[in-house]
Amino acid sequence: MVRRNPERRRALLDAAIDVLAEEGARGLTFRAVDSRAGVPVGTASNYFTDRAQLLLQAGAHVHVRLTPTEEFMEGFVGGAPSREQTRVGMQDLLRRVKSDRNGYLALLELRLEANRHPGIREELTRTIRDTLEDNVRLHLEGGFPGDRSTVITLYLAMTGLFVEHLTLPDVLGDDDVRALVDRMIDTIVPPG
Structure with a gap:
């Protein structure tokens, strides 16, 4: 039951x-x-x-646990679409992932399990792809600088940073993770 x-x-x-x-x-x-x-x-x-x-x-x-708050999203979409506003979004994402370390580690574990089970792979692929597409849509419709490839490149850079920071933090050593996010934004997102 x-x-x-x-x-x-x-x-x-x-x-x-x-x-x-x-x-x-x-x-x-x-x-x-x-x-x-x-x-x-x-x-x-x-x-x-x-x-x-x-x-x-x-x-x-x-994904529910890692979703930004409604209050944050209202302020985010209400701000001027810019590289700086993208930085605000990515820094908030970093904060959420760091504050829910177990949530992100569980997601990594689910990715590994999905590799062994097609049904889980299909569902997780759909969930991750839909989330990525929502982010692309929000970026483009919001008038943020860059295009689809900007969002995908930023997604890949951020997920790589999360894997490294959460699983083997000593690889990055004393590097300030927030400063790394800032450098990624400066490198990936066009100025205007």
């Missing part, structure tokens, strides 16, 4: 994200999620029909 308590479902998905980030996809079991969420054994299996569904819903929930 699928349960309908949205708060409990969210707690289970948050627990699944933490398990993915800390133990990897192989450690993601219903029992591990129940334990992490502090609920009775068997609770997760009442909410998710199988492990694949749990993975897919955890992946969708990661």
Whole structure:
């Protein structure tokens, strides 16, 4: 039976994200999620029909957790479309990823799991592609400098930075990650 308590479902998905980030996809079991969420054994299996569904819903929930706030987006789209406003957006993205390290690490783990499971790959590809296309649309319709390739290049640079910073932070050493984002913006986004 699928349960309908949205708060409990969210707690289970948050627990699944933490398990993915800390133990990897192989450690993601219903029992591990129940334990992490502090609920009775068997609770997760009442909410998710199988492990694949749990993975897919955890992946969708990661994107919810990493979404900018409505308040930020109102200010962002209300600002002048410029390289500086793009910098504001990327610095906020960096802040969100750093503040939800487990969320992004879980997303990386889901990417690896998607490589082994076509159904998960299809769904995760669709989610990531749709998010990227939304970003391209927002950039172009908002009149920001650059074109589609600007957004894609910035996306690839930022995801590479996140992987490095969150998984092997000593590779970058003492480099200020915020300053690296600024340099990427200056290199990738045209001035006006």
